[in-house]
Structures are given as structure tokens and as C-alpha cells.
Amino acid sequence: MAASTNSKLDLSSSIAGILNESPCPEHLQALKTCTAALRDKEHRDAVEKEAFSSLLKVLSRLSDELQAASSEDQDLQSVALQLQLTAECFRTQRNACVQSTRNQSLLRELGFIDVSIKLLSFLQTTNLESKDGISEPLRCGIQFLGNLAVGNQMCKDDIWQLSFPELLLQLLNAEDEKTVSYTSMVLHTCLDEAKVEEMAEKNIQLALKVMELCRTQPDLDWTVLIATQHFLKSSALVESMYCGMSHHERVTLLELLFAQIREESSDECGIPPSVARFLANTFQKGCGAVLTLATGSASNDEVLQEALTVISLLDVLCEMTSDLRQFMFLQNHPDLLVTTVELLKQVHAIGKASKNIFSAAQNFSSLNGDDDSSSHSPVISFKAHLIRLIGNLCHSNINNQNKVRELEGIPLILDNCNIDSNNPFISQWAIFAIKNILEHNTQNQELVGELERRGTADYSALKELGFLVEERDGSLLLKPVRKDS
Template identity: 70%
Template sequence: MAASSSIAEMSASISGFLDEKHRPEHLQVLKTFTAALREKEHRDAVDEAVLSPLLPLLTRLSDELHSAGGQDVSSETLELQLTAECFRAQRNACVQSTGNQKLLRDLGLIDVSLKLLNYLLTKEDQAAVHETLRCGVQFIGNVAVGNQMCKEDVWRSIVPDHLLQLLCVDDEKTVTYASMVLHTCLDDAKVETLALPQNISLALKVMELCRTQPDIDWTVIIATQHFLKCAVLVESMYTRMQHQDRVTLLELLLAQLREDESECGIPPAVASFLASSFQSGCGAVLTLATGSVSSNEVLQEALTVISLLDVLCEMSSDHGEFMFLQDHADLLANTTDLLAQVHAIGKSSKNIFSASQNFSLGADAGSSHHSPVVSFKAHLIRLIGNLCHNNARNQNKVRELDGIPLILDNCNIDSNNPFINQWAIFAVRNLLENNAENQSVVASMQRRGALDYAALRELGLEAEQRGGALLLKSLRKDP
């Protein structure tokens, strides 16, 4: 039998029970129709006459579900099953078929389906409702794929309120499919509209899901491929977020920077905003020194500062589009001042910022490495080094802030700050390179017990004491 005749007969069977009382046999007819639409030959044979019976059936089911009010449970269950099967048939019909997408749109099935989904969102959580929601959302996603008119219809109808409700459903599959719909509909213009006050809650929910349900890939894809590339949205989200979600956003941003060093797609305006956020909030990390954080909110604020520092370090390393951070107002001064405070606090008493040489492999080994500030001081030094790379003005500013002795005082191995020695050497190299005044500072420093001359030897320099002062000499011999 030809595909066109076969699919037409199945459609006629559906038309045959449109005015009958719903029975389980009707569900079986629909399942046969749905299964046939999985095959390309049947999808290609579809015309308006084949799909049109779905509209009165779905409209009737919608009316019955609205009027029943859950009074007849068995009848409602069958109605939900029939509705789900209608959605499946529509979903299957859309696969790789722009013609069928247009037919479903022209018939009004997108509108009816969206209204039904909105009603289902008001129902109590139950397996049958979740199953129907899943199928309906899958249809909405499939009908929009590659079809701009359908995308616009879906976007106008469900953003922000109804899509936000779908993302809040206590069913992971429904949330996953709803995330897919959002990703399908998004483009640069729509992403920017999510920054508007009436839409921002939708973007915030996506970021919350990135944290609470990381196995839902679609939300992470939405965040990295769309959200992080829109500066106005990043700023709008960040200012409204809880600190936990800020950390999630920053972790995704950091992963994006590391994944594609050549062209990460993150706008310079995002880097500028994050630098300003770091400067305004960096003092929060100092509250960790007491060892008794007064609230979880304070801890989360400090963790946000730490994540901001990690991102700024990465941005200012081998990312040419972000090197303007070297000129960002007071970023270098604030970072140097914070390093001085952290270093002083760590030396004043035994606390979270104190240096440690605990490299044992016992049961408590590495307990310090569970500290939220592990590597924090090292990363402050790394950022200073980055900001001074080939930048005489910043080299001079660090000297004026007495930052050179401060960095040299951190050339010792510290288990709380892995690689701090290497980052200090890196920073000193950048501070001394082609800067005679900074070299003179090191050469004239009074010998102090905390100064590790091995760091200078790593740079090919030797500090020789003469008359209570230091003379800086090169270890490299001329050829």
C-alpha cells in the first residue's frame, strides 16, 4: 500500500471517533498513527487533510479537561493519555519537515497545544500530567526547529511566564525539554530582551538550573552559547543573583575562557564589569580570617570574590581582547592592597591566610586544601604579574605601592598556595623587565629573613650583599 494511502486511512480512523465517547481503542488508533509518522515516507505523504482531524480532537480534549475538574479520575487519565498521543503525533510529524511544521501552524495546532500546556501547568503533579507535559513541550520544540515563523509564535506565547513555569515543574524531563525549546528560539536579539525587568526572572532560572541540575545540558549550553556573550544580560543577571548562582556563572565563564583561548566570544564589557565587581566586593574575603563566618551569606560573598579573581586571572592571561584590564581604573592598586592585607593578616596570627608547609600524606593530609582561600594569595600575585606584563606604568605603580618587597616576601613554598613561588617569580620578572628603577629597588633592599633569593636565581639574577645593601647582578655570562 502506498504511504499516502496508508497515512490517509489512519487519519480517517481518527476522524471516525471524533464524536464518540473516548475509549481505550481510540488511544490505540492514535498510537498507530504516531508510530507511522516516525517513518520519513509517511511524513512526506502528509497533507492538510491528514493532520486536520487532530485539531478538533485536541480542542475537544482541552474542553473536557477544563470542565472535568478531576471529578472522574479514570476518564481524566484517558483524556490525558489521548492528549499526550496527539502531541506525540504532532511532534513526529515535524521531524525534518518544514512543510508539516507550516501545516500544523496554519491549522492552529500550535496555539491549541500551547493553551493546553498552560492549563496542564495548573494541574497537580501526577505521572499522567507530567507525561502529557513532556510530549507537548517536545512538540513545541520540534515545530520551532529551523522554522522562524514558528519560533516567533512560540516565543510570543510562552516567554517569559509560561516558559518559566515549565522550568519550575518538578519533573526533570519536562525541564530538559523546556530548556531545549528556549535554546531553539533564542537569537542575539531575544537574548538581549531577557535582560529586561519583565524577562530577567527567566534568565535567572536558567542559571539556577545550571547550579542545581547540572546534568541538564541544555541550560549550560544556553548559558555558554548565549548568555555569556551578551554583556547587558550578564550585568543584569549578576546584580540580581544570589552569590551561589554568581559563582556558577563565573565557573561557566572560566570554563569557556579555558576551552577556547583564541576566540571565547565573551564581550570586553563583561570583563570590565567583573573587574569593577571584584574591586567593589573584594574586602569580603577578609572576613574569612576570623575562622567563624557569621553567616552562609558572608561565606558565599567571599567565595564570589575568589571566583571573580580566578576569572580575571584567566582573562588577563593570553587573551588579547581583555588586556585593556591593565588600564582598568584602580584594579592594580586594589589587588596590590588586598594582597598586602591578606599577607599581613596571615602573618599576624595563625589563620586561614597563614602560610603552611603541611605536605604530609596522612589522614588529614590536604585538609588545608579544602579551605575556600586555597591559592587565593597566589592568584592575587598572578593577577598583579599579568597586569604588569610589558606595561611600564603598572610596573611603576606597584613599586610606588611597595608591592615589590611584598611579592618577594611570598616566594616561599606554601601548601595553602600551590605554585605561589612560581607566580611570584613570574610577577617579579614582569616587574623588573626593562625597568631600571624597579631593578634598583630590589638591588637596594635590606636583607630580610623572609626574602628568598632562590626566586631571583630563577630569574637569572643574584643578590649580593655589600655594606648592608643588596646589589643585583646577572648570572648569565656573555658568550
Template identity: 70%
Template sequence: MAASSSIMEMTALISGILNKKHCPEDLQILKSFTAALRDKEYRDAVNEAVFSALLGLLTRFSDEIRAAVSVAGQDVPSLTLELQMTAECFRVQRNACVQSTGNQCLLRDLGFIDVSLKLLNYLLTKLSLDDVLESVRCGIQFLGNVAVGNSRCKDDIWQLAFPDHLLQLLSVEDEKAVTYASMVMHTCLDEAKVETMAEPPNISLALKVMELCRTQPDIDWTVLIATQHFLKSAVLVESMYTRMNHHDRVTLLELLLAQMREEDAECGVPPAVASFLASSFQNGCNRVLTLATGSVSSNEVLQEALTVISLLDVLCEMTSDHREFMFLQDHPDLLANTTDLLAQVHAIGKSSKNIFSASQNFSFSGEAGSSPVISFKAHLIRLIGNLCHNKPDNQNKIRELEGIPLILDNCNIDSNNPFINQWAVFAIKNLLENNSENQKLVASLEKRGVADYSRLQELGFQVEERDGSLLLKTVRKDT
């Protein structure tokens, strides 16, 4: 009874504000309403009458702000109180929706979502951010709270705000506002909505999210949007990737890599994404070779090369114990292109001193750690090994491409390619396993002195001929 009486009194007070000139005491009335709504019993007792009065007040503020701006432009110091009261209206709306489906639906049915979105758009378009920041933050928080757990409100927000209003909110030059807007978007998204984002008129919104993942990585909501929604849509990934700059492509690939490395988490990345990324790697892989000159012609070329390196890292992870991506072993020409690139990188590195040359600099202050191609050659060998695992056709293909001597020539220590010797041994093991022709080839290389197995022995492996077959076995360090 006490709550009902208090609400009736609040309804009368807010209705009274509507019929007179605003004063600071009116702001205090709204603040008391905000505070009261923190109590669950009070929230459960509020009714349509008090919210209708609040909507009338919000609409009046909107009209007054528009009228003042149309006369004075952005120079509207007289609107300070109206802007403060607008922010407080948004706070009331925000608090009313906390753990209250009934209030969410009531505010939706009264039209608060539409009025709030239009007012936010107007404030951001016509006034300086410093003047409206408090209102913008609180308004976006209301949108977030009204959407949580309420599918009808989510759909309304999406219908009214997608894509332009959401893009506007994500572009506000305030980290808190962007964080709140990202939460709203994440809350509203579902599989069907994600698919619509791939269409050309809407793709800018997805690209903005990915830009924020790069420029403001501390905003968790944008990362969640990318990993929980974007990466699960092959259509959207391809649409974004083809329109992204290389900086954002690397960010996308890093998020994908982190997602696949999550323990006890379902990756959720569709096979079509893997196919697209494999093709992207093949189409651009030779751009890495431009780094050998030491004088890259433009930053764009450097970024393109770094994108290829990130693509390689993703492909290595996809083909490492991820059954859903092992079809990449049959991806057209992926194995051949990777082997050819390894041959070129290896030859360039041996021809002169350059970024692809092997190094024995293991000092922590050395230049190896800053090299843009750190581990690139090792990862090429790793990918080859993955693509040949239990795959006789690919084992044979490497032999035909003369890739076995090439890999054996990389069984050494190279500070520019940590673990290259281990990956080389891993690849050789996969190439020799149950493949007599490859075993014979390695045996013939040994007899001709082409292959040097001392390096394999240093790593704890030994090539042994037994009954006409060649075996790769571990040996004790003191043998």
C-alpha cells in the same frame, strides 16, 4: 499511492473519534498514527486534512479536561483515557515534525503551537504532575521538534511562551521535562531575544536558567544557553549578576572560566563584561578578610567571600594571554586595590595563626585542600603580574605602592597557596623587565638584606647585577 491511501484512512478514523465517546480502541488508532510517522515517506505524504482532524481532537480533549476539572477539581480519575490520548496527540505532532519543514509549517499555520502551549499551561496549573507528566513531556518535545531549523516556528513559540510559559516549563519538577524545555529555549534563542531577557519583567527566566546550571548540572542545554547566549550579552550578564544569590554568581563565573579555557573556541565574552566583573571584584574584595576570624557571622558572608575568590580567578584568566581583555591593565584602581588586598591578607596571615597563614602541610589528608581561600594569595600575585606585563606605568605603580618587597616576601612554599613561589617569580620578572628603577630598588633591597634571593635560587632563578642593571635569569640546579 499506498501511503496516500493509508493517510486517507487515518483521516477518516481520527474524524470518527471526534464524533463519538472515547474508548481504548481510539487510543490504539492514535498510537498507530504515531508509529506510521516514523517513516519518512509517510511523513512526507501527510496532508492538511489529517492534521486538521488531529487538531480538532486535541481541542476536544482540552475542552473535556477543562470541563471535568471545573466540576471535580483535581480529583478526576475519569480523565485517565483523555490524558493518555492527549499525550498521544502530542506524540503524533512530535513525530510529524522530524526532518520535515513542510509539516512544521503546516502545524504552525493550523495553530498547533498556540493550542499546545495553552493546554500545557492548563495541565500544569490545574492537575497534579503525576497525572499529566506523560502529556507534559510529549508536548514539550513537540515544541522542540517544531522549532528545529524553522525560524517562523521559533518566533511563534517565543512570542507565545516568553517569558511566563517558558519559566513554567523550566520549573516542572521532572528532569526530563526540564531538559526538553531547555532544548526548546536554546533552539529559539538568538541575539535579539537574549537582549530582551535583560529587562526587569523578563529577567526571572534568565535567573531560572542559571539556577538550573547550578542545581541540575547534568542538563547540558542550560549550560549551552548560558555559554552560547547569556555570556555574550553584557547587558544580560550585569542584569543577572546584580539580582543573583551568591551561589548562582559562582556558577556563572565558573561557566565563564570554563568558556575562556576552551581550546580552539572563540570566547565571545564582550569587553563590557570584563569591566563589570573587575568593578564587582573591587567593590567586594574586602569581604574575603572576614574569613580570617575563623567564625563567619553568616553563610551569606561566606558565600560573598567565595564569590570574590571566583571573581579573582576569572580576572586572572582574562589577563592571561587574552588580548581582548588586556585593557584591564588600565581599569581604574584595579591594580592598586589588588595590591592593597594582598598586603592586608599577607599581614593578617603573619599576625597570628589563621586561614591566611602560610602552611607547610603537604599531606593529602590535611586541611589545606578544604580551605575556602586555597590559592587566593597566589592568585592575587598572579593578577598583579599579569597587570604589569609590558606595562611600565603599572610597574612603576607597584613600586610606589611598595608592592615589590611584598611580592618578594612570598617567594616561598605554602601548601595553602600552591605555586605561589612561581607566581611571585613571574610577577617579579614582569616588574623588573625593562624597568631600571625597579631593578635598582631590588638591588638596594638585597644590599640592605631586605630581600632573600635564596628562595629564588631554589626555584631555579638568580638575580644578577650587570652593567648597573638587575637581571632575573634561570640557573642550573647544581649552581
């Protein structure tokens, strides 16, 4: 116990000594000794409130001196030392908070959050000539806020109240990558459902900046975690962000949604049903944009990005309706099936009318890696995914099965059973869709039988793929071909 008491006294006296003298290199060494001591849990638990009070006075004095230096002729050597001392104060504070609810609470009660945030805001916007020395105290100060917030709701709330949105937005726009990374960590730590909703209601610029970082710095894990663990769970924020984004940024948001749905092993991926409804409505309203690609309008980047957004929306809807119970209500979403069938009709007709981006191709060299030209097409697999969505919407749904028949979608899908290098696996998706459309539906089975009798449907492609249409007791079945047939 004597060792702990001595450490406690040394820490207090070291900090108190700094207050009574002008800044000097010895003070920096004294603070470094404090920082090192606080790496030890026994020392952290032994620090008295008076020592923290003295440390806050040191930090406040440094803040005043730096602000004064910014408005007068600067002694660069003195400013550099002040910045080093500031960084070391933040390190001491950072270490004091590690796994110590007691110290977190003490620092909060003493006012460290307010002083630290004001100092960070100053450092981020200052005109100090010693720019090279600013990154270190910025990084350490942000790390302190992160450690202070971990597991402490009151600290999280105070940090959020004092830094949202201006300071957080400033720091996320910093040129220093570590500053951006540490700020993302603090934001992730502080966020909860209520703060996300506040962001949606009052200021989405911070959310848009996070999404921009997801696109421009994909290796920055914290921003991806913020998006997937917080943003995508708020329909209000998703809708607000989507409306405020460029098409290029929307694609990033949709890619994150797609990945979140696919990676979750359970049915509950955290994305609310209202987000699915919003995406379905958005797809229905804007899906015609993809047709402009057939006219060569893709040379216009804005038109291309709008079409790519539609393609990404389709990918997300396909994944959502892949037998995930929480999203299967989309089978009954007004006119989603009608829109998808009609779009498939248009795409198919355009592709047949002349050689264009929607035309079927037999360029199999690209699939072997000999020619990557088709892999650059923005509509690769688009038709196949339209058929996939139709199949998903018809799964065990008699109303949608009937609707496809009424829309003359069955012959359309059968006409897409041929292999197409622009739509890998389109034959398999067509067979999948036909199975779902015919299942337990006598009228649809009879229609396919009539098409066969009239010779208006070509079943050779189905047979080549190992399937045949067989009439049995007045009903039609799609079944595998026997190997010896």
C-alpha cells in the same frame, strides 16, 4: 506511489473517525498507528493539510474535555483515557515535524502552537485528580514544541511569544525532571540575541531559574548550554542576573564564566568586554569582604559566601588576563592594579600579624593526601592568585610595572617566594610576576639590586627554586641557577 496514497487516506480517515465518536481505547490505538506511520519520511511528506486540521480538532476537543473535567466530579477512568489520547496527539504532532519544514509550517498556520501551549499551561496547573497521568502528555507536548522549532524561525518566534515568561517558568519549576529537561531544550532552541536582550529588559526570573538549575542540576546539559551559549554573551543580562542573585548563585555564574574562558581554544570566547569591565569593577568594590575571613566571621554563611564570590571574581580576572587579547585592556582598567596590590598587602600583613586563615603554612601532608584540612580552606591559593593577577597586569606594560614599584609591591612579592601549603605554586607565580615587573624596566631592576645590597630582600628562596638575581652592566637580571653553582 500507491502505498503513499493509501497511507495518506488511512491517516486522514483514522483521525476523522475519532471526531465522530466518544473517546474510547480504539481511538488511542488509531492515534498510535498514525504516530508510528509518521516515523517514516515518505509518510510524513504525504500527509495532507486536511489530516492535520482533523488532528487539531481532536486536540482541541480533548483540551475542552479535560478542562471541563477539572471543574466537576471526575470520572477517573475517562480522564486517564483523555490524558493518554492527548499524549498520543502530541506524539503524532512531534513525529510529523521531524526534518519536515513543510509540516512545521502547516502546523503553525493551522494554529497548533496556540492550542498546544494553552493545553500545556492547563496541564501544568490543573487540579485533575489523575496527577500520575499528566507527566506523559506534558513531556510529549514539550517535545512537539521542540521539534516544531528546530530550524524554523517563525515557529521559534511564535512559541517564544506565547510561552515567555510564564509557561516556560512554570515548566522549569516542574517536579518531573524530564519535563524540566525537555523545556530547557525548547528554550535553548528558541533563544537568540534579541530574545536574550528581551529577557534582560523585561523579566530576568526565567534566566535566574536557568542559573539555579545549573547549580542544583549540573548534569542537565541544556541549561549549561543556555548559559554559556546565550546568557554569558549578553552584558546586560549578566549584570542584571548578578545583581539579582544571592552570593551562592553568583559563584555558580562565575564558575561558568571561568569554564567558558578556559575551554575556548581561540581568543574569542564570546564574552563581551563590557562583562569583563563589570567584573573588574565588582571585584574592586567588594574585595574587602575576603578580609573578614581572618576574624572567624566565616561561621556566618552570608559573610562566607560573599568572600567566596570575591575569590571567584579573582579567578575569572586571572583567567581573562592570561594573555587573551580581547581582555588585555584590563591592564588599563582604572585602579584594578592598585586595588590588587593593596589587597595583597593587607592579606599578607594579616597573615603575619597572628596565626589565621591567611598565614603561611608548611602542612605538606595535606598535599600528599594524608590530611585534607587545608583543602577545605576557602582561601586556598588566594594570595597566589593575587600575585598572578599582578603579574598578568604588568606583562609588557611599563606603566603598570612602574606603578607596582611606586606602591612598594616589589618587596611584597619577593616576600612571597617561600613555599606555602595554603598557596600551592605561590613561589612560581611570584617569580612569574617579578619577571614581568623587571622586564625592560631599568628602574625596577635597580630597585631589586638595592634591596639585595641592603640585605632587605631574601633571595635564598629564589635560589632554592632555581633562580638568582644577577647584576650586569648596572642592570639586574633574574636567571636560572646553573646546576654546578
